[in-house]
Structure formats: C-alpha cells, structure tokens
Amino acid sequence: MAFRDSIVMGLSEMSIAELLKFRCTGCGNCCKEPLLPLTDEDLARLVSHTGSDPMSLVKFITRDEIDMDHEPEGFALLRQGKRVMVLKHVQGRCIYLGPDERCSVYAERPLGCRVFPLDPTFSRSGKLVRLQLIQATECPYELDGHNPVRALASLNQLYDGAMLRYRAKIADWNRLQRRRKQQGQAAQTARDFLAFLGVVAPRKRAQASKRAPIG
Numbered sequence: 001m002a003f004r005d006s007i008v009m010g011l012s013e014m015s016i017a018e019l020l021k022f023r024c025t026g027c028g029n030c031c032k033e034p035l036l037p038l039t040d041e042d043l044a045r046l047v048s049h050t051g052s053d054p055m056s057l058v059k060f061i062t063r064d065e066i067d068m069d070h071e072p073e074g075f076a077l078l079r080q081g082k083r084v085m086v087l088k089h090v091q092g093r094c095i096y097l098g099p100d101e102r103c104s105v106y107a108e109r110p111l112g113c114r115v116f117p118l119d120p121t122f123s124r125s126g127k128l129v130r131l132q133l134i135q136a137t138e139c140p141y142e143l144d145g146h147n148p149v150r151a152l153a154s155l156n157q158l159y160d161g162a163m164l165r166y167r168a169k170i171a172d173w174n175r176l177q178r179r180r181k182q183q184g185q186a187a188q189t190a191r192d193f194l195a196f197l198g199v200v201a202p203r204k205r206a207q208a209s210k211r212a213p214i215g
C-alpha cells in the first residue's frame, strides 16, 4: 500500500460495485502529479526496456517533496541525506509521457502506475472488502468500465510483494550506511545505492585496476 498511502489526498466514498466500473479516460493527469516512488524492480524493467542509464530515469527527493513522513522505511540514507527514489519528471511531466498524453513505456510501466487510482483491500480469504479511489490529482474517470476482482487481486499482490522486497533492500542498505557512519565513513552516493540494488554495475575500486606485479 505504500505508494498509494503516500499520495492519498482524499479518498472517494463510492461503493465497491460502482468503483469496479472505473474506466480511465487517458487524460494523463496522473503522469504529471504526484511523483511516483519507484522500486528497484520497476527501474530494472525500464532500464532493460529502454537501454537508458538508470541515473537518467530517477530522482532522489527529500521528505519536503513527497508526503511520506508516515513511511520512513521508504527513505534511503544517501550522502546527500534521506531520499525517496522517484521516476524523473521534466517540466512537470513524467519523462515517459508523450506529447499525445500517452505513456511511451505502457507495457513496462511501474507497478505504481498500474495500480493507480484504485486501492483495494482484501480479507485473508481473498474477498474484496474495501475499494477506494485515490484522489491525488484531477482524474476525469468514467464509470462504464469493468475491473475484474481477480485481476485487481493479482495486481495488488504483485505490487505489495515488490514493495516489500524493495523495502527490505532499503533496510539492508540503511544498516550498511549506519555502520559506515559508526566507522567514521561518509554515506554512499545515489549511484552506489543503485549498484547495491543491482541496477547499475558496481563502481570499480581504484585499487582493483592496478595489476599485481608479475614475478
């Protein structure tokens, strides 16, 4: 629920049956605001699809730039401070939002984009017990669509699983940075964080390139 919780500005009180008829009209507003926290798996998928340098796709933002104070586990300790990794925007638009207001990486888009704006809650037995509409931007939807509960459940599971795995990696990274601090070392950089996540190649140490003398 992390991304969804982080961007909730208000939640619509419609019935489950009504909301299951939600249809996106493709206006593109949700690709302009809010900023979208990414997971390492989202980023790896985008990199593999586009061939872009991962650092060119993301931005690391402060707590003043995103409403995630209630989710401290989403912040990575970097040299410049605590940061959340989000998909980069340029001039108020996601870098993948085309001039036609369509997503240019639709099939590979982050899971956060896929779940938006429906926020379902399932019981332990898998029953849909609550369905909310996240109102984080102006969303001119229609209620003439069809969202199968089974598809919502499997997307929800995918999203929560990816988020849990990513948060566990952030926790490991933060432990490492705290240990460095105790040893008097500076926290590592955003690029080091991406290397830790396995999204960029680790930086070669200066020493590693020096060959041992022969003989």
Ligand code: SF4
Residues within 6 Å of the ligand: 030, 031, 032, 036, 087, 094, 095, 096, 097, 098, 102, 103, 104, 105, 106, 109, 110, 113
């Ligand atoms: S990746 Fe695509 S769907 Fe997601 S915010 Fe960007 S343009 Fe929109």
Ligand code: SF4
Residues within 6 Å of the ligand: 023, 024, 025, 026, 027, 028, 029, 030, 031, 116, 117, 137, 138, 139, 140, 141
């Ligand atoms: S704001 Fe709503 S209608 Fe517009 S693209 Fe996003 S989900 Fe679709």
